[in-house]
Amino acid sequence: MPKIFDNISLHLKTGLLETLESSYRADFCVGYFNLRGWRLLMNHIDHFEGGVNSCRLLVGMQSQEENLLRQALSPLKKGMIDNPTALVLKKEIAKSFAKQLTFGVPTNEDEECLRKLKTQISEKKVKVKLFLAYPLHAKLYLCHKKDKDAPLIGYVGSSNLTMAGLSQQGELNVNVVEQDAAEKLDKWFEARWEDRWCVDISEELVQILEESWASENTIPPYYIYLKIAYHLSQEARNGIGNYIIPKILQKDLLPFQMNAVSIAARHLDKRGGVIISDVVGLGKTMTATAVAKLFEETFFTETLIICPKNIVEMWEGYVHTYQLRAKVNSISKVDKKFLEETRRYRVVIIDESHNLRNREGKRYAIVKEYLERNESKVILLTATPYNKSYTDISNQLRLFIPEDKDIGISPEHFIREVGGPIEFIAKYQYSPNTLLAFEKSNFSEDWQELLKLYMVRRTRTFIKENYATYDPVKKQYYLTFNDGRNEYFPDRIPKKIEYPFDPNDTNDIYVKL
Structure with missing residues (x-):
């Protein structure tokens, strides 16, 4: 009998992680992949050897940018797109993952998760592809085990590969232990993984993670200063450039x-x-x-x-x-x-x-x-x-x-x-x-x-510090007008004025002050 995982009485995370512990490879198909959600699974696939024995992740992204690009790669246009164009498109799609990293406040746990994901992709323990042929909403988790009786265990339902999808309520999933059904799910996954319009974005994800706040490379403070200055001056630069x-x-x-x-x-x-x-x-x-x-x-x-x-x-x-x-x-x-x-x-x-x-x-x-x-x-x-x-x-x-x-x-x-x-x-x-x-x-x-x-x-x-010229002879700043004349900024020097009074006169206003 299949088990029902509703993330209330029984969490999908519990069943999936237990199965992954004794698995040597896995295949996941999800509609949405939250990079930080990888934290739940990262330690349970670290024992995979890599290469053939890896975790293959198939993502059917559904945001507006990806839909536009999917149309460009649709079957109606087969033969009209070349490899360089496809490469550009997949890089643009991969960049959408970078937007995820701009949301929320980064934590130490997030940083550890993203670094681990980058390492696992680099070591070929994880492979990520985007399915572009048509909108793909399926959620499937397949675990391959060295078990004669049940070499293939599947989980099908509504949970995406996110923290909420795997561990919070509002989802409904079942496990598939009957081997004939599990093998059919395996063939279904394989057909989409090998589809012509299923593109590998593993390298692009590694680059995005290397350039993000989760990178192991230390960013010089001066670069941070320049980025802050760049964004603070965005309004002024747009005005100066466009009008x-x-x-x-x-x-x-x-x-x-x-x-x-x-x-x-x-x-x-x-x-x-x-x-x-x-x-x-x-x-x-x-x-x-x-x-x-x-x-x-x-x-x-x-x-x-x-x-x-x-x-x-x-x-x-x-x-x-x-x-x-x-x-x-x-x-x-x-x-x-x-x-x-x-x-x-x-x-x-x-x-x-x-x-x-x-x-x-x-x-x-x-x-x-x-x-x-x-x-x-x-x-x-x-x-x-x-x-x-x-x-x-x-x-x-x-x-x-x-x-x-x-x-x-x-x-x-x-x-x-x-x-x-x-x-x-x-x-x-x-x-x-x-x-x-x-x-x-x-x-x-x-x-x-x-x-x-x-x-x-x-x-x-502000004008003197940013637009004026300094005259070393007069030791003053000046502006040059269009008619050639120079107008100098005056030096404001306060003058001391002394008021005589008797400090012992209690009626004198200055004594009272």
Whole structure:
């Protein structure tokens, strides 16, 4: 009578491991293979000699990438694919295994398991193939034993080669000890293992494991530093590489401003808004003008500029000089008529946006409604986005980000304080990946992470250290403008001022201090 393994009263892991202990080779067919799940079996096949007497693992991967590649190798295209192409395809499929290693926190047990798997594949004790002819969901475990009465034992059911599949509930499997049935399963496996579109990925898996965190080779700290820098700069590099500065502005922009334009344009394009928050004197107006012109040339947009009354004339000068298709509107004229009389502009620049940090104000409500009605992309200009509280920042972001929109990150420090994501949701009843969630946090680190997604901000010190040239004679840094002149950064040296007073006079204010 066959045994039923439901992973409740009887675990498949128990029966399979007991059979493997007295086996000299094995054949497994699974729909999905978790590399870390190999930990359950690794010590029970280590006694296999290798070569013919090995563990053959047949995997029918079902993720989207593999389905696309399977179509490329489908029987309909037999004869249309050459060996080099097949080699490229199998390498691409094998790389999907590397994604598994990016999930979760690595443990010592995981590291030991993956190193053991690499060794066993290298020693030919384990061979891994991918079946590409058609979707394969079968789960079969065959154990070959030196037993005259029962040389072949099989297990058939629903369990994949994962920790959960072999040891947790929700599965149903039976063992096959009747030899005629077991031999038929063996023939079924052999036919698929030898199929033309069953490709060996053993070498590719070894390479993936050698290049992963489970590698026995020590990675120099400098390489780790470079990888961190690479990922941290991903946003900036994408912006600089994909957005071209308008020709009319190239002669007037300094290198640090050009980079700011490219990064800001990416934020605006991908997230619907950006805060340009360079300190006073670094050219926020030029940067915003260039971004608006870039969108005008790339996406055929027009721009509405909302600014304080005293700088309307300045903005009109920029619009004229750089031939910007734009209208300048004083914020003092933003009233009820504004919504009805102002046509749609797909890009809106709001200068001195910190004036709209109070979402209870009437002008705030009118501007926000206009932006929502017209689905405008928003460029906010302010050197002081933060005044009294962090909601000064979130209120400006709310102009173009709905409060309950999933923004992809959460206030990790605050969520850790309340006990975790589940506790946060239970307490506040909304997603932690929202502006609403960030408004609960008083951790500056949370707000810094949020602003990385939406803000471009550089200080004079940053410009001096990364873009300026040092004059050894004057011992000062300078920037060279396009007209050839050099502008030097002043050295700020505090002056000492002495105030005379009688230290014995208890009524003197300085004595009291």
